[in-house]
Amino acid sequence: MDSYIGSYGYTIHKKYISSEQVKKITSDLTVKPNIHNGMPSQSVTSFPVYRESSSKYYVPKFYGIEHFGSVQTRLKENSLANDLLFVGSLREYQNTIVDKYINIAHNGQDIGGGGLLEIDTGLGKTVIAINIIAKLKVKTLIVVHKEFLLNQWIERLNEFTPAAKIGRIQGKIMDTEGKDVVIAMLQSISMKDYNPDIFKQFGLMVIDEVHHMGAEVFSNALSKVVTKYTLGLSATMNRKDGLAKVFKMFLGPIIHTEKRELSMNQVNVRCLQYFTRDEEFNETSYDYRGKTQYSKMISKLCSYNHRSEYILRYICELLREDPKQQIMILAHNKCLLKYFYDSIVSRNIANQSVGYYVGGMKESDLKISEKKTIVIATYSMASEGLDIKTLTTLVLATPKTDVVQAVGRILRVKHANPLVIDVIDSHEIFKRQFSQRKRFYKSQEYGISFISSNLGSFDKKHWQTKMYKDVESKQRDKNTVNCERKTSATYNAPPELLKILNTPVNMYDDDDDALNSYLNTDEECHIEV
Incomplete structure (x- = not known):
């Protein structure tokens, strides 16, 4: 069939395939996200994850290998002129993961030289990836989706491979010449038209928080950068929209999953069940199709000050219990975070030791916030890459179904009593979300206790255990x-x-x-x- 793996992916000549095979390619590789959270069906459109010219189809590498067989690669390894010395040591389980990946990368012709590592938060996926980079000895492109992650990678590379020459691709910045490792912003690669020859110099592509790559815009980067070796990193490879299959077709299957041992942290979850007689607040908003308007409901929670005051009262209670703990408050909307911030400052809660941790902040300002007693953050910032080892307590101020990565933020270092405060609202949609969170808590054998806002106080005798x-x-x-x-x-x-x-x-x-x-x-x- 004269196919090969080149800089555009798995390449197939049209003249060598049947009409049935063409139909299969176009059908399999035109994907559509599942509808969730009341998303309007008309806003969901399908998109292709293949490309074609007048004579060829270019399909994701691992899809091509699975459906059309192993072929020769025309991709170069692009070995480094100088070896990168890894300074430091890995734990036993980390060495096992590295060895498994290296073996597949060098010998795994069937899966094309790479794959995905699903590693729980706090178990060292960044240092594992850096060790892999040092052992493969090829020029590497690391792709991240947030600037603070870019800076975090630079810090870790300087720590574990101090001799590495580090470059950057971001907006108009194209600093790749003579570099060992280049860190690129996902948005830049996905949406800007760089000279495609720039990406031919890399032998390994590492994608941090790879679960983002299923989205239509971000998946463009997977078509633009094709390397001999691929590595995707995330604590969870799941996507609610069902598009995890997209990045698996480009980068490879999950080759190792490392989960935190249940006995590693004795986490306690305290559930604050919030109730009010306010009929307007208790109403559920529906669209014209009868589906719950999720965003509108979240906004209602965030703007309801009586609820916010209830949460603040309990935060004060937590600080009375243990003034030395470090608390992170998470919410969807910045308006609620601002209410918390202003209230904490004006009332001198925690001696006004409070800081924001939200998108758009300078790295230096984020570093200052990391040292505060109370850190106020959006879920999007806390779900990936955040690395504050002193955090002990997490407050989930607005409801979310998946809190695996958020909870992982208080487990990066073993603390005596890591604590999750989960606010449960009475609306059906939010009770269903709590049921999902509760399944996670139970699967991790966390202790769970409940108290109702109707009881009027947080006295210990009012709490009910699981x-x-x-x-x-x-x-x-x-x-x-x-x-x-x-x-x-x-x-x-x-x-x-x-x-x-x-x-x-x-x-x-x-x-x-x-x-x-x-x-x-x-x-x-x-x-x-």
């Missing part, structure tokens, strides 16, 4: 709640909420509606746990 399913009793009744736990205790609610009801029922671990209906009522009840 409930376990009562598998023996089959009776259910909606008048009282009877739970079975690993330990026995008596729950004492304030007098105004207590009333003894006569008929016992069971509450099951996943029966969120039953729990919420209790916590949202003014009726008194007695709970036996």
Whole structure:
């Protein structure tokens, strides 16, 4: 078939393939994201991840190998003139990952010399990648999507390969000549038209936070840069829109997954269940198709000061418990972050030791914020690359389904009592999101406890620990709640909420509606746990 792997990818001559094969290429490589979070269906369009000329198709390297077989490569290794000396040592599991990747890169003809490393936050994926760069001994392009990640890579390269000459591709900056490692901004490669010959000098491409590469705009970079070796890094390769398959076709399959041992951190999750009688706040917004308007609902939470004050009260409680802890508050919208920041400063909370950690800030300002008692950040900044080893407590001030990477920010160094504060709202869409978070907490064996805003205080006696399913009793009744736990205790609610009801029922671990209906009522009840 006279195919080969070149600087445009896996190259196939049109005259050597059948009409059925052409149909398969165009069908397989025209992708469309799944709809999620109420995204309007008309806003979702398909896009191609292949290119063609009058005589050839250019398809992703690993797709071509899988469907059309192994072929010769015309890509150069572009070895470095001088060896890069790696200064430092790896842990045993890190050495295992490096050895596995190097073996595949050199000998894995079937998968094309590369793949993806799925490594939990805090387990050293950056230092693993730098060790791989030093061992492959080829000129390397590292692609990142945020400037603070670019600066972070420069710091780590200087630390572990001090002899490396480091260049940059960003906007009009094209500093590649005579460099061992070049760090490029993903947005620049995706959207700017650089001379394609620039990318022929690289033997290895490393993409940090590779899960972003499934998006239409960013996937353009994968067509522009084709190297003999490929390496994708992320704590999670999943994408809600189903487009993880895109970067896997270009970069290779997952070749190693390294998860944090459950026993490494005894994380406690404290869930603040927020309720209000405000009917307008409690309403769910729908579009004309009857779908929940997720962004509008998030904005409602962020602008509701009564809710924000409840969270601030608990932050003050946390600081009374342990003034030495470092707290990160996460939210979607900057308006809520500003409310927190202004309130903390004006009320002299934490001696006004508070700093922003949001997009667009200078590296020097981010460094200053890293030393504050309270760090106020967006989810997007905290989900990837953030490396503040002193963080001990995380406050999830607005709801999010996937908090794996965010929680990882308090696990980078083993602390005595890492703590997650999870605010649960009463709207159905947000309760469903909490169910997803709760599954993650349970899978990691985190301790989970609950308290309701209706109780009026954060006294320890008001907290309920995680409930376990009562598998023996089959009776259910909606008048009282009877739970079975690993330990026995008596729950004492304030007098105004207590009333003894006569008929016992069971509450099951996943029966969120039953729990919420209790916590949202003014009726008194007695709970036996």
